[in-house]
Every structure is written in structure tokens, then in C-alpha cells.
Amino acid sequence: MADRVRPSSARLRGSGEECADSRVVIVDKEPVYAQALEALIEKRTSFLPLVAESLAESLLMLGSGAPEAILWSGECLDDGALGQVRDARGAHQGTGFCMLAQSADPTALQRFLADGAGPFAVVLRNGSLELPEILTALQCVLAGRSMLDPQVLEEVLHGPAGADDPLSALTATEREILDLVAAGLNNRTIAARLFRSQKAVERHVGHIFLKLGLRQESSTDLDRRVSAARIFLLQPQRRARPRAQRQLF
Numbered sequence: 001m002a003d004r005v006r007p008s009s010a011r012l013r014g015s016g017e018e019c020a021d022s023r024v025v026i027v028d029k030e031p032v033y034a035q036a037l038e039a040l041i042e043k044r045t046s047f048l049p050l051v052a053e054s055l056a057e058s059l060l061m062l063g064s065g066a067p068e069a070i071l072w073s074g075e076c077l078d079d080g081a082l083g084q085v086r087d088a089r090g091a092h093q094g095t096g097f098c099m100l101a102q103s104a105d106p107t108a109l110q111r112f113l114a115d116g117a118g119p120f121a122v123v124l125r126n127g128s129l130e131l132p133e134i135l136t137a138l139q140c141v142l143a144g145r146s147m148l149d150p151q152v153l154e155e156v157l158h159g160p161a162g163a164d165d166p167l168s169a170l171t172a173t174e175r176e177i178l179d180l181v182a183a184g185l186n187n188r189t190i191a192a193r194l195f196r197s198q199k200a201v202e203r204h205v206g207h208i209f210l211k212l213g214l215r216q217e218s219s220t221d222l223d224r225r226v227s228a229a230r231i232f233l234l235q236p237q238r239r240a241r242p243r244a245q246r247q248l249f
Helices: 031-044 055-060 079-091 106-114 131-142 150-158 172-182 187-194 198-211 221-233
Strands: 023-027 048-052 068-077 096-104 120-124
Touching: 023 031, 023 055, 031 048, 031 068, 031 131, 048 055, 055 068, 055 079, 068 079, 068 131, 079 096, 079 106, 096 106, 096 131, 096 172, 106 150, 120 131, 120 150, 172 187, 172 198, 172 221, 187 198, 198 221
Parallel strands: 023 048, 023 068, 068 096, 096 120
Antiparallel strands: none
16 A cells, blocks of 8 residues: 555645645643644644644534544543544544544554544654654545554554563653653753643653652652663663654555
């Protein structure tokens, strides 16, 4: 199915594949991230970007008659999130769903895809705005196609790797934040660098501590930051996986 593969493009306006007047509704609980996506999509494409605070609100914005897609950003693409997509698809059969996730449950995705996903794409977030990949994913779902991040596709087909890696439980965003923690940055500086709120970074740092077994009752916050940094720096494959070209199916 090589004819369905499209390379990432830094600019898609006027590419010939873009559907004029296509509507993209962005759903993200981080207003700064959502507004940044809205501005970039408006600048780089002919899509009409809108922002909704929830999936339920985004569904009320559909029904324009033009090609439509929901760009939904979240932490984990699991049974709960995919169930909401399945329910929403029941009332909006032609709507494409582009999921930006920090991690994805391969077993839940297998079940979802087996039921017939419709126009559906998954892009893993690594803390920065991966605009070329996001635009390619939107282009696919608006054209009625589907696409999976290569890491997600590998795990759906063969299961997750890295079971012996203490960092394997961390999402790509958590790895990136831990990298910055190990570099000595505080939460406020990390938030500014990743265009996220300080509260969101604090939440991620707390998740990192829990996943690495660094309990609050056994050490201070500073001690846990130092311990987490040591764990990170001692791993030979500590960096987030490089971004590769997406695979379409």
C-alpha cells in the first residue's frame, strides 16, 4: 500500500491534497498548547481551526458539511479514551480523529482497530509541537485514511519493548522532562521551555517519581529530583526515541 504513504511536510498549504474549508476542532486541557496549535494550523494550512475544552463540546462544533476532524490531545490513549472516540464516531461517522498522546495502550488499540477505526491517526507527543507530523496526520484523516506513529504500530504488532529498562514506564514527555530535570532545570524553567503550564510540569514530575519508585514519605523533593536524575543518567538508552516518518495503512 505504498501509494498511500505521504512524507511529512513543513508546509502543506497549496499541496493539492488539502481539503479547502476543512474544519479542525482542537481538544486539549492545556490552553497554551491548544492556542499554539490553533495559531500554527491557521498560519500553515487552509484548515479552519477551532478550540474546545472537551470532546463533548467539540462534537457540538461539527456538522458544517465540510470535511471535519477532531485533534484530541491527552496523556494516555487507553480503553477509556478510545471508548469515547467510538461513541462519538457513532453520531459522526465521517469525522476523522487525530489523537496526540504521550503514550498508547497497544492492547486497547488492537481491540479498537479490530472493530474498524474509520479515519483515525495516532501521533506520540514528545513535549514539543510536532507540527509536520500533526499536519500529515490531519491530512490523512480528512482524506478518510488512517495512520499510526511507528512506535505505536510496532507495539500493536509485537508488544511493548524495554521491560528491563527502569525508564520504560515513562511516556515520551516524562522522559523529556526528566532529561531537563537531570540538566538541573527547575519546574518553572521546564514549563517555559516546553510551552506548558508549571502545574502540568509539576504533575508530570510527580508521575515520574512514582514510576521510578521514589516515594515522598522516604525522601524530600530535592532528594527525589537528584535520585531521578541519577537513574536517568545511568541508562544507556535514556533519550526519547527519534522521530521517524509515520506509517500509513
